[in-house]
Amino acid sequence: xxxxxxxxxxxxxxxxxxFIQALAGLMVLFLPVLATQPPPGPAHGAYxxxxxxxxxxxxxxxxxxxxxxGPFKDGDGSAVTRACLTCHVKAADQVMAxxxxxxxxxxxxxxxxxxxxxxxxxxxxSTLGGNQEACxxxxxxxxxTDRTFDFTKAENVDCLVCHDTTxxxxxxxxxxxxPAVPLAEIAQKVGxxxxxxxxxxxxxxxxxxxxxxxxxxxxxxxAPRSLDVHLSRDxxxxxxxxxxGARSHEVAGPDYGAPADRREQPRFAGEAVSRMAxxxxxxxxPHASFVLNRHYRKxxxxxxxxxAYARGGxxxxxxxxxSTAGRLKGGRPYEDKDANGLVTYNTIHGDMVWAKNVxxxxxxxxxxxxxxxxxxxxxxxxxxxxxxxxxxYADPDARIWPxxxxxGDQPFDPVQNRLVAPWTAGPKGSGxxxxxxxxxxxxxxxxxxxxxxxxxxxxxxxxxMWWPITHMVAPKEQALACGECHSRQGRLARVKGFYLPGRDxxxxxxxxxxxxxxxxxxxxxxxxxxxxxxxxSRRNP
Amino acid sequence: xxxxxxYTRFNRFWHWTQALLILLLAVTGFEVRGTFRIFGYLRAVNxxxxxxxxxxxxxxxxxxxxxxxxxxRQYLPTRVFLKEMAAFYLTGIFRGAPHxxxxxxxxxxxxxxxxxxxGFKVLIxxxxxxxxxxxxxxxxxxxxxxxxxxxxxxxxLHVLGAFGLLAFLVGHVYLTTTGHTPLANLKAMxxxxxxxx
Numbered sequence: 001x002x003x004x005x006x007x008x009x010x011x012x013x014x015x016x017x018x019f020i021q022a023l024a025g026l027m028v029l030f031l032p033v034l035a036t037q038p039p040p041g042p043a044h045g046a047y048x049x050x051x052x053x054x055x056x057x058x059x060x061x062x063x064x065x066x067x068x069x070g071p072f073k074d075g076d077g078s079a080v081t082r083a084c085l086t087c088h089v090k091a092a093d094q095v096m097a098x099x100x101x102x103x104x105x106x107x108x109x110x111x112x113x114x115x116x117x118x119x120x121x122x123x124x125x126s127t128l129g130g131n132q133e134a135c136x137x138x139x140x141x142x143x144x145t146d147r148t149f150d151f152t153k154a155e156n157v158d159c160l161v162c163h164d165t166t167x168x169x170x171x172x173x174x175x176x177x178x179p180a181v182p183l184a185e186i187a188q189k190v191g192x193x194x195x196x197x198x199x200x201x202x203x204x205x206x207x208x209x210x211x212x213x214x215x216x217x218x219x220x221x222x223a224p225r226s227l228d229v230h231l232s233r234d235x236x237x238x239x240x241x242x243x244x245g246a247r248s249h250e251v252a253g254p255d256y257g258a259p260a261d262r263r264e265q266p267r268f269a270g271e272a273v274s275r276m277a278x279x280x281x282x283x284x285x286p287h288a289s290f291v292l293n294r295h296y297r298k299x300x301x302x303x304x305x306x307x308a309y310a311r312g313g314x315x316x317x318x319x320x321x322x323s324t325a326g327r328l329k330g331g332r333p334y335e336d337k338d339a340n341g342l343v344t345y346n347t348i349h350g351d352m353v354w355a356k357n358v359x360x361x362x363x364x365x366x367x368x369x370x371x372x373x374x375x376x377x378x379x380x381x382x383x384x385x386x387x388x389x390x391x392x393y394a395d396p397d398a399r400i401w402p403x404x405x406x407x408g409d410q411p412f413d414p415v416q417n418r419l420v421a422p423w424t425a426g427p428k429g430s431g432x433x434x435x436x437x438x439x440x441x442x443x444x445x446x447x448x449x450x451x452x453x454x455x456x457x458x459x460x461x462x463x464x465m466w467w468p469i470t471h472m473v474a475p476k477e478q479a480l481a482c483g484e485c486h487s488r489q490g491r492l493a494r495v496k497g498f499y500l501p502g503r504d505x506x507x508x509x510x511x512x513x514x515x516x517x518x519x520x521x522x523x524x525x526x527x528x529x530x531x532x533x534x535x536x537s538r539r540n541p
Numbered sequence: 542x543x544x545x546x547x548y549t550r551f552n553r554f555w556h557w558t559q560a561l562l563i564l565l566l567a568v569t570g571f572e573v574r575g576t577f578r579i580f581g582y583l584r585a586v587n588x589x590x591x592x593x594x595x596x597x598x599x600x601x602x603x604x605x606x607x608x609x610x611x612x613x614r615q616y617l618p619t620r621v622f623l624k625e626m627a628a629f630y631l632t633g634i635f636r637g638a639p640h641x642x643x644x645x646x647x648x649x650x651x652x653x654x655x656x657x658x659x660g661f662k663v664l665i666x667x668x669x670x671x672x673x674x675x676x677x678x679x680x681x682x683x684x685x686x687x688x689x690x691x692x693x694x695x696x697x698l699h700v701l702g703a704f705g706l707l708a709f710l711v712g713h714v715y716l717t718t719t720g721h722t723p724l725a726n727l728k729a730m731x732x733x734x735x736x737x738x
Contacts, residue, residue: 291586294680393689482582488575499692502575502582506697513704520708524715527630534635 054192063188070184077142077177078155080187085154092154094249100140100162102151103127105255113256118373118450120419122386122406122465123206123320126374129421129446130432136175138201145174147449162197163190169200195221195231198240210314214358214404215471219312227312229475243275252276254468256371276470278302298498300365300399302470304480308357309404309469315342315354320408323460325350326437333437348424348434353407360402360469362495366391369466374452377417383407383462384419393498400495402469409462411439415455422446544734547649552612553733555603562596563706570703593673600666615650616659623652634719644735657709665705672699 062068067083085092095101104114113119115135120126127135128147136144142156143149150156160169160177169186170178177183199221206212210219220231229235230243244252254276275281278301285293295304310316325348328334333347342354368390378384391398412419422439423446426432433442439458447454485492486502493503548556569592572578572585580588607613625641630653633641642651650658675682675695720726720735729735 289583289587291590297680396683482586483578486573486575486582497689499690499696501573501696504693504696505574506693506700509697509700513700513707516704517707517711520711524711528715528718530635535637538637 058191062190065188068184068187070187072183072187074183075177075179075181077158077160077183080183081142081155081157081159083187084159084190091159091249092157095140095157095159096151096154097248098140098250099253099255100249100251101157103139113371118375118452119256119371120374120386120410120421122408122410122463123212123317124424125322125410125419126421126446126450128374128450128452129442130423130449131421131425131446133173134425137171137173138204139175142175142177147451160186160190161200162193164197165189165191165194167196193239193241193246195240198244206317210310210312211317213467213471214309214316215306215469217310217312217314217316219314220471223312225475226478227474228472230473231471235475243280245275256369278473296399298393298399300401302402302468302473303360303362303400305473305476306360306402306469306471307474307478307480307484308359309402309472310356310358311472311474313356315356316358316404317352318355318358318404318406319351319353320349320406321351322411323350323409325433326439328437347437358404359491361405362400362492363389363403363466364391364393364395364398364495364497365389365401365403365468366395366398372419374419374421374450376419378412378419378461383409383464386463386465389466400492404467404469406465406467407462408464409460411443411458412461413443413455413457414459415457416453419461420447420454420458421450421452423449544736545644545646546734547644547646547729548733550733551606553730555599555606556730558599559596559603562592562599563710566592566596567703567707567710570699574700590677593670593677597670600670615648616655616662618655618659619652621652626651626653630719640721657713661709665702665709668698669702669706672696672702 065087067086068080072079081092099105099114102114103116104112115127118126118128124131124135130146132147132149133145136149140158140161141149142158158171158175160183161171164186166186166189169181172178199216199218202213203209203216203218203220204211205216210217220228223232223235225232225234230238231240241251246252279296282301284296287293324345327345327347334345335343335347336345338344343349343352345351369387370390372378372384372386389403410419411422420443422442423430423432424434424442426435428435430436431438431441431445433439436442440456443458444454444456480491483502484490486500488503490503492500566589568579569585569589572580573582573589579585622642629638629641632638640651642648644651672695676692676699679692679695717726717730718724720729725735
């Protein structure tokens with residue numbers, strides 16, 4: 001045996017100390033990637049401070065204006081508007097150019113989509129079938145009771161619905177103020193719009209809180225940081241208009257399709273722009289990790305940062321089956337609820353599905369979508385997707401976006417192959433569906449009111465609709481972990497057309513690969529065992 | 542008793558570091574592939590990237606060493622004693638026959654080793670680096686206009702290479718036991734020299 005400790009031999013013994021040092025040195029090269037991410041910082045709340053300072057800047061005290069002392073006749077919103085316009089002389093002209101008034105984006109934006117057009121949605125279907133009076137509870141105006149509403153009458157603009165600061169303002173049918181509302185008191189306390197004023201309409205789309213969007217409901221007003229890191233008082237304490245910037249009363253909105261990659265940066269100080277794209281504030285490279293930043297090429301921020309929608313405790317509607325509406329119990333409409341108190345059937349709506357804390361569906365989306373109009377022939381595919389999304393993996397502008405998919409069915413005219421606009425909201429004996437539960441009459445009257453032809457035959461067609469999820473952004477510590485998507489049965493299991501590491505595998509590759517490794521292993525086992533046996537038999541012949 | 546240094550200090554450092562890096566690359570790579578979960582996906586991905594950088598650095602140094610010391614000649618394939626080596630592994634080893642090739646400082650690899658290691662160096666390692674680099678830079682290549690199966694192909698080749706490495710590793714580790722004692726080769730790779738039988 002060699003004397004391992006001999007320093008005088010011709011060969012220097014190994015020096016494991018140095019060897020290990022060198023190894024450790026090499027390990028240091030990639031040690032930084034082992035370091036954990038820093039813990040989340042405290043809520044910055046800068047926006048809350050900014051808003052408080054903004055309010056100190058206000059120089060007008062509306063309680064001291066004679067024209068606002070009233071009294072105003074109960075429910076006479078137009079009288080208040082006339083008073084507002086004595087000072088804000090151009091305000092009504094501005095409002096009357098906006099989507100909130102016209103219920104239609106500017107003509108250049110989209111192909112005439114909007115609530116006041118032939119556009120159909122998967123909830124209440126259409127305003128045009130005589131439903132303006134009910135739907136206009138959320139119109140920024142007074143007196144939209146039918147299709148003859150005068151969109152040019154300044155005194156019909158509703159200033160208070162957006163500028164109320166008391167939370168006591170309420171609109172009823174036709175968009176009129178509830179007669180019980182103390183108009184003078186509210187008029188004297190007007191101020192900036194708030195999450196509450198936006199929310200009185202936008203949280204209640206589809207007829208009730210949380211129904212339509214899934215990522216917008218009343219719980220946002222008192223959101224903990226975990227529900228919405230932007231709007232929460234414990235988060236950035238932002239307001240809706242911090243992102244949906246307004247200019248001349250036109251509030252920035254998606255215009256029936258939000259470009260998935262809209263990057264809105266002010267080009268000079270003080271320029272008011274909308275900042276609906278996350279990148280407008282966060283840039284397109286907000287992560288410390290190069291690999292995470294690169295996801296933005298194909299993945300919208302929302303996909304990882306909104307792990308679920310309807311997280312505030314209120315359920316959102318996922319399915320609405322009009323075809324089963326109209327069942328009566330003892331001649332009366334009724335409602336069924338499940339064990340969680342969620343409505344499963346309602347005579348006026350049909351079968352419904354509601355859910356809280358829902359994982360979105362994911363689709364490659366380039367920010368544009370088509371909508372279905374009452375005048376469009378229906379495609380042959382079922383369900384009829386009312387707003388087909390544009391985008392694919394190959395589309396450089398498209399990203400994987402989270403969506404709420406809303407299913408259901410709707411009445412349609414099988415002869416004309418078009419959807420119909422039934423008159424739904426009306427009293428018993430009027431012929432409206434919620435009065436008499438007679439589809440044929442409700443459709444005939446609705447189509448008459450909409451000024452559209454109806455063959456006299458109706459059926460039901462399965463429909464679905466995509467609702468982009470973009471609110472309820474969670475704090476970063478709640479963002480999706482990689483494995484939510486990079487796994488065999490992850491969230492993107494159904495998003496096809498591209499290779500996703502961790503999800504996709506060449507068929508048979510594992511069989512081949514592990515087979516090769518196993519075969520090699522078996523070969524060594526056999527060879528080694530044979531050597532052992534052979535050497536034994538040599539020793540003991 | 543005679544000792545010849547077969548494996549110089551750098552040679553051993555390079556060998557063992559490379560072995561460690563490849564092992565860790567295999568573990569993190571198969572985690573990314575979804576075979577098991579050890580580090581967590583994000584950490585596995587980051588480690589895999591970091592390890593590959595470390596391995597590339599090491600391979601660059603090793604290439605320099607091979608070129609400047611002439612060690613690259615050790616890998617030149619030869620047919621001399623090739624049959625005898627094959628015969629040794631197939632039959633001779635069971636009869637206790639002596640190893641047909643004597644290791645020397647300038648010829649430390651037997652003809653089969655030359656073939657295997659040359660294949661490892663010119664086939665598996667470059668394929669892994671190339672496919673790995675394509676895989677990593679794919680999002681920066683504006684490659685969405687490329688055939689939809691491109692990344693699939695890249696990753697399949699990369700995984701095939703990984704399985705090849707694993708199989709190599711199994712065979713390699715086993716063959717270290719075929720020295721004059723089962724641990725002789727391993728010891729030589731650790732201390733640098735072999736003792737005569």
